[in-house]
Amino acid sequence: MTETATYFPEITEDAFAAATNAIASGELIVMPTDTVYGVGADALQPDAVAALLKAKERDRSMPIPVLIAEAAMLPALVADVPLAASDLADAFWPGALTLIFDMAPELGMDLGDANDTIALRVPDHDDARSLLRRTGPLAVSSANKSGEPPTTSAKAARASLGDSVSVYLEAGETPGQAASTIVDFSQIATGQVLRLGVLSFDDLLAVAPDLILSPSLEAEATADVLNADSDAESEKLTDDESASELADQAADPIPETHPESDDTETEIDDDASKTKAD
Numbered sequence: 001m002t003e004t005a006t007y008f009p010e011i012t013e014d015a016f017a018a019a020t021n022a023i024a025s026g027e028l029i030v031m032p033t034d035t036v037y038g039v040g041a042d043a044l045q046p047d048a049v050a051a052l053l054k055a056k057e058r059d060r061s062m063p064i065p066v067l068i069a070e071a072a073m074l075p076a077l078v079a080d081v082p083l084a085a086s087d088l089a090d091a092f093w094p095g096a097l098t099l100i101f102d103m104a105p106e107l108g109m110d111l112g113d114a115n116d117t118i119a120l121r122v123p124d125h126d127d128a129r130s131l132l133r134r135t136g137p138l139a140v141s142s143a144n145k146s147g148e149p150p151t152t153s154a155k156a157a158r159a160s161l162g163d164s165v166s167v168y169l170e171a172g173e174t175p176g177q178a179a180s181t182i183v184d185f186s187q188i189a190t191g192q193v194l195r196l197g198v199l200s201f202d203d204l205l206a207v208a209p210d211l212i213l214s215p216s217l218e219a220e221a222t223a224d225v226l227n228a229d230s231d232a233e234s235e236k237l238t239d240d241e242s243a244s245e246l247a248d249q250a251a252d253p254i255p256e257t258h259p260e261s262d263d264t265e266t267e268i269d270d271d272a273s274k275t276k277a278d
Contacts, residue, residue: 005158006167022167024135026048026051027167029041030158030165033125033140034095034096035123035150035175035180036142037151037153037156039055039140039157042136043066043138043139044109049112051164053112054164055161056141058141064141065141066109066120066121066137067122067137071122074089074101076104077118082191084208084211085185093121094123095124095199096197096199097181097199098180098183099119099121099182102186103117125171131169142177144161152173152174153172153174154169180197181196181197182195190208192213
């Protein structure tokens with residue numbers, strides 16, 4: 001770590017002030033969220049967002065989501081807030097719900113190749129929201145270089161991002177990566193679910209009954225139903241075969257069996273570092 005970055009081992013008013021000043025100057029900060037640590041930039045400064053992408057060594061093909069302090073900020077950032085979106089925000093913010101809207105055209109935000117849309121979330125973390133009230137909307141991605149695991153402390157983020165970040169705010173270990181549920185209101189006014197995460201489809205339908213699944217999720221749901229039916233049929237056949245075998249074995253001695261060692265390769269999912277922070 002070079003002397004050009006400031007690390008605060010705990011979040012104090014001085015830490016908030018330093019982070020707020022850095023954001024106003026177009027610099028980057030690292031902050032805690034309710035999942036992992038995020039690297040943040042002023043969402044309204046395109047050069048700052050470009051610096052964020054450069055620090056992460058990430059291209060524009062994965063637009064940066066935006067964190068806000070409360071749902072009341074929505075009308076200032078998006079072209080329209082459908083009733084279903086407002087109801088979902090009231091029910092699940094702060095929390096693991098990301099909502100996508102058409103961006104308010106007068107903002108001129110450049111968050112990457114987002115096609116004039118904006119993905120918004122209110123994090124369920126008191127310090128994060130306190131900071132957001134001071135800075136305004138922040139473009140925030142996981143605080144690590146692309147291809148590395150997300151970080152759960154500012155100290156770990158500092159080891160990854162170094163002096164590309166001006167201020168590091170330490171608030172202790174965060175829980176780790178947890179996928180937010182994503183609902184898109186930029187294509188359909190009643191909303192379509194693009195990703196299921198912490199919140200299930202049933203959770204969402206209880207609040208917004210006209211929501212639909214995206215075509216890809218609908219296909220997955222159909223495949224799951226077909227697989228479940230197939231598994232049930234297989235289990236029935238297995239049960240029938242087991243009953244037949246038991247009847248055959250009733251008159252025969254039970255053979256001695258020996259457990260066999262079955263060494264299977266464990267597949268580790270290392271794709272979490274490619275997921276956006278929400």
